[in-house]
Amino acid sequence: MSASSPLSLAISDIYAQTLRTRRITRSHRQMLMDAMRSNALGEEERSAIDRLLWSTTRGRVELVND
Numbered sequence: 926m927s928a929s930s931p932l933s934l935a936i937s938d939i940y941a942q943t944l945r946t947r948r949i950t951r952s953h954r955q956m957l958m959d960a961m962r963s964n965a966l967g968e969e970e971r972s973a974i975d976r977l978l979w980s981t982t983r984g985r986v987e988l989v990n991d
Contacts, residue, residue, distance in 0.1 A: 932960060933970055940973050948987045949977065 980986040
């Protein structure tokens with residue numbers, strides 16, 4: 926992932942935290958979904974978000990309250 930923008934850094938942080946804990950907060954999930962709607966993401970960021978959201982829908986990552 927490109928670490929050049931604040932959005933890229935935030936995505937990297939959420940990705941690392943989610944992989945480590947196997948949990949994602951609702952606000953982080955919403956932020957990732959909103960980021961997917963933006964045109965500011967590179968292919969690597971989109972791919973990382975896709976993996977996280979897919980893992981959430983498949984139950985591999987637990988969705989928790991903030």
